[in-house]
Amino acid sequence: MLRIEGLTAEIDGKEILKGIDLEVPTGEVHAIMGPNGSGKSTLSYVLSGREGYEVTGGSATLDGVDILAMEPEERAAAGLFLAFQYPVELPGVGNVTFLRTALNAIRKGRGESELDAMQFLKLARERMKALSMPEDMLKRGVNVGFSGGEKKRNEILQMALLQPSMAILDETDSGLDIDALKIVSDGVNAMRGPNFSALVITHYQRLLDYIVPDRVHVLMQGRIVKSGGPELAQELEAQGYGAVQNAA
Amino acid sequence: MPAVTETIETVQSVTESTYKWGFETDIEMEFAPKGLNEDIVRFISAKKNEPEWLLEWRLRAFSAWKAMVEPRWAAVKYPPIDYQDAHYYAAPKTKVGPKSLDEVDPELLKTYAKLGIPLREQEILAGVEGAGSVPAEGRMPVAVDAVFDSVSVATSYKERLGKEGIIFCSISEAVQEHPELVRKYLGTVVPQGDNFFAALNSAVFTDGSFVYIPKGVRCPMELSTYFRINAKSTGQFERTLIIADAGSHVSYLEGCTAPMRDENQLHAAVVELVAMDDATIKYSTVQNWYPGDAEGKGGIYNFVTKRGACRGARSKISWTQVETGSAITWKYPSCILQGEDSVGEFYSVAITNNYQQADTGTKMFHIGPRTKSTIVSKGISAGHGQNTYRGLVRIGAKAKGARNFTQCDSLLIGDLCGAHTVPYIENRCVSAKVEHEATTSRIAEDQLFYCRQRGLTQEEAVGLIVNGFCREVLKELPMEFAVEAQKLLQISLEGSVG
Numbered sequence: 001m002l003r004i005e006g007l008t009a010e011i012d013g014k015e016i017l018k019g020i021d022l023e024v025p026t027g028e029v030h031a032i033m034g035p036n037g038s039g040k041s042t043l044s045y046v047l048s049g050r051e052g053y054e055v056t057g058g059s060a061t062l063d064g065v066d067i068l069a070m071e072p073e074e075r076a077a078a079g080l081f082l083a084f085q086y087p088v089e090l091p092g093v094g095n096v097t098f099l100r101t102a103l104n105a106i107r108k109g110r111g112e113s114e115l116d117a118m119q120f121l122k123l124a125r126e127r128m129k130a131l132s133m134p135e136d137m138l139k140r141g142v143n144v145g146f147s148g149g150e151k152k153r154n155e156i157l158q159m160a161l162l163q164p165s166m167a168i169l170d171e172t173d174s175g176l177d178i179d180a181l182k183i184v185s186d187g188v189n190a191m192r193g194p195n196f197s198a199l200v201i202t203h204y205q206r207l208l209d210y211i212v213p214d215r216v217h218v219l220m221q222g223r224i225v226k227s228g229g230p231e232l233a234q235e236l237e238a239q240g241y242g243a244v245q246n247a248a
Numbered sequence: 249m250p251a252v253t254e255t256i257e258t259v260q261s262v263t264e265s266t267y268k269w270g271f272e273t274d275i276e277m278e279f280a281p282k283g284l285n286e287d288i289v290r291f292i293s294a295k296k297n298e299p300e301w302l303l304e305w306r307l308r309a310f311s312a313w314k315a316m317v318e319p320r321w322a323a324v325k326y327p328p329i330d331y332q333d334a335h336y337y338a339a340p341k342t343k344v345g346p347k348s349l350d351e352v353d354p355e356l357l358k359t360y361a362k363l364g365i366p367l368r369e370q371e372i373l374a375g376v377e378g379a380g381s382v383p384a385e386g387r388m389p390v391a392v393d394a395v396f397d398s399v400s401v402a403t404s405y406k407e408r409l410g411k412e413g414i415i416f417c418s419i420s421e422a423v424q425e426h427p428e429l430v431r432k433y434l435g436t437v438v439p440q441g442d443n444f445f446a447a448l449n450s451a452v453f454t455d456g457s458f459v460y461i462p463k464g465v466r467c468p469m470e471l472s473t474y475f476r477i478n479a480k481s482t483g484q485f486e487r488t489l490i491i492a493d494a495g496s497h498v499s500y501l502e503g504c505t506a507p508m509r510d511e512n513q514l515h516a517a518v519v520e521l522v523a524m525d526d527a528t529i530k531y532s533t534v535q536n537w538y539p540g541d542a543e544g545k546g547g548i549y550n551f552v553t554k555r556g557a558c559r560g561a562r563s564k565i566s567w568t569q570v571e572t573g574s575a576i577t578w579k580y581p582s583c584i585l586q587g588e589d590s591v592g593e594f595y596s597v598a599i600t601n602n603y604q605q606a607d608t609g610t611k612m613f614h615i616g617p618r619t620k621s622t623i624v625s626k627g628i629s630a631g632h633g634q635n636t637y638r639g640l641v642r643i644g645a646k647a648k649g650a651r652n653f654t655q656c657d658s659l660l661i662g663d664l665c666g667a668h669t670v671p672y673i674e675n676r677c678v679s680a681k682v683e684h685e686a687t688t689s690r691i692a693e694d695q696l697f698y699c700r701q702r703g704l705t706q707e708e709a710v711g712l713i714v715n716g717f718c719r720e721v722l723k724e725l726p727m728e729f730a731v732e733a734q735k736l737l738q739i740s741l742e743g744s745v746g
Contacts, residue, residue: 048701049700049701050697051693051697052693071700071705071706072697072700072701073700073701073703073704073705073706075701076700076701076702076703077703081701082701084698084701087698088692088694088695088697088698089695090695090698090699090712090713090716091716091717092715092716092717092718092719092720093712093713093715093716093719094716097712098699098702098712101704101708101712102699102702102703102704105702105703105704105705105708106702106703109703141716142716158702162702162703
């Protein structure tokens with residue numbers, strides 16, 4: 001379970017998160033919605049430990065463990081996964097090399113044995129099939145020359161391989177056509193279960209038609225201003241963020 | 249100079265009486281006094297029982313060297329070298345080596361462990377006494393020559409090469425056994441007076457490798473310095489000569505991914521390659537000599553002249569180098585493309601971390617028609633490192649239809665290092681085509697974060713990104729080297745970020 005209490009954070013001295021309180025119980029999928037500049041991406045970077053995002057107060061624990069004190073890779077080993085809004089290109093680094101290195105790093109962190117090349121390929125092919133990803137994407141450089149949809153599918157593939165206990169999906173729907181959106185959503189839904197929870201960050205309600213959340217939170221100006229069931233997303237879609245802000 | 253007379257007398261007495269027992273056993277007692285003069289050159293030549301022509305050849309080199317000044321055009325800085333304050337013929341240090349790995353610098357052992365070097369080899373590399381008497385198991389080629397004191401291994405490889413008529417021995421041995429070949433080719437690619445360091449090497453070289461591949465023979469194995477008997481240490485003034493006769497093929501590996509302990513600060517090697525019609529020589533180097541400490545103290549000066557001549561039609565010479573060591577690297581492996589349709593290639597990765605400096609690149613001389621050259625240079629600078637690519641592509645008037653493609657990429661890590669690209673292009677032929685591409689980039693913060701979010705440590709992330717950057721070069725290395733080179737890149741950059 002992810003528990004965030006009174007979390008405040010700043011970038012370059014500017015306070016972006018102004019006291020976030022949030023609980024995502026294990027097994028649940030929560031959505032965070034909010035307008036541009038509300039602090040959605042900042043929250044995902046603060047939780048995953050990106051440099052330049054300074055936590056000034058509050059706490060965040062994953063299954064009772066303080067993650068804010070950890071290095072980014074330690075958080076990953078602890079089960080935290082971030083699907084990037086803008087997946088990063090690594091020229092010359094083969095996707096298969098990257099995926100296997102990452103998986104083995106995580107497995108090592110968990111005290112599991114590393115997979116050899118053959119074991120890994122078998123696993124990767126299975127997972128790729130489920131995501132309708134062509135096999136040649138393994139051979140290409142990480143995200144290099146990938147289309148927007150391919151990049152997002154590559155993120156979901158990584159999630160499927162690394163099997164995190166807590167995934168943050170940062171605007172995974174941006175730049176996806178409806179087919180890709182469906183494939184990506186299927187990938188996330190396939191992960192759902194008693195040991196998996198997710199925080200789905202999105203601007204639009206559209207994604208939540210496919211990944212139906214247990215709870216929806218509205219983030220505005222660095223605070224959660226409203227929480228509710230999946231119907232809250234539809235409310236927002238109909239009335240806009242302005243209505244929520246006025247109500248709050 | 250009484251000291252010299254004395255030593256010459258010693259040599260004479262040795263050569264007359266105990267020499268038959270072999271050079272190696274006596275070596276501890278023999279050294280030349282400090283300094284460099286004609287007597288020393290004669291001493292070295294006499295020590296090696298060289299024929300008169302070679303002595304004269306050395307003396308010509310020495311007189312050329314005396315008239316030359318040390319080159320200072322490279323973008324490297326170092327204090328003046330006193331050439332008279334060095335031994336040009338010295339026995340290995342008699343200092344007693346460590347008794348076991350417990351006495352070896354733990355930093356060195358950590359590096360060995362990271363490279364995955366088996367214990368037995370670690371002992372040999374670290375100079376543990378008594379190590380090397382038993383061949384290391386399960387890993388070929390074993391990266392250390394001392395292992396090949398074991399007679400059986402030595403004989404089996406010699407037999408295999410001998411069957412094909414391949415000559416692979418030390419250059420001293422070649423001077424004795426195959427003087428006609430040595431005389432025919434020595435200094436024909438890098439003449440004695442070519443440059444200051446080559447002249448110095450020509451005057452005082454003590455040993456190196458000699459390879460001759462007969463017509464039409466494809467060498468059945470990668471030849472490595474470490475297969476060579478009698479090469480106890482990388483010589484300070486190493487001299488290598490490789491001849492690939494018509495239609496032959498050879499791949500030669502130089503160096504080792506493990507950091508080698510070495511007492512000599514100045515290294516000035518010369519490597520000459522000759523490829524006849526349809527012959528191919530692939531020369532791969534992994535250089536990981538002591539780079540000095542994190543403050544830039546100590547470290548090897550590596551001033552090397554490497555050049556290959558594509559004499560025959562359709563011949564090909566390919567240089568691949570991974571330069572991670574040495575305090576200073578001054579090195580321009582070059583190709584003289586004489587034969588029509590001959591091909592020259594240069595693939596290079598050079599890393600400078602801490603206070604290392606590298607000024608390296610290549611020269612491609614297009615002389616024959618339709619000659620082709622490819623240059624791919626990847627420079628990585630970290631810490632206070634300074635990395636310069638310096639290259640020349642010269643296309644002569646007769647090189648009709650010649651082609652060159654050059655790509656120079658620089659990667660910067662941190663903001664205290666430097667990368668410089670100095671390409672020279674001279675084209676005297678209208679039908680020639682020359683392309684040059686260059687990029688400079690940094691390891692971006694988002695790349696590092698992306699990798700770390702996937703569970704990689706900062707250092708693993710840097711290693712992965714750097715290996716990606718160098719991929720085009722690393723894939724040119726023979727398999728067994730490539731894997732080790734990848735690890736080496738990562739280790740060389742440890743502590744460079746964060």
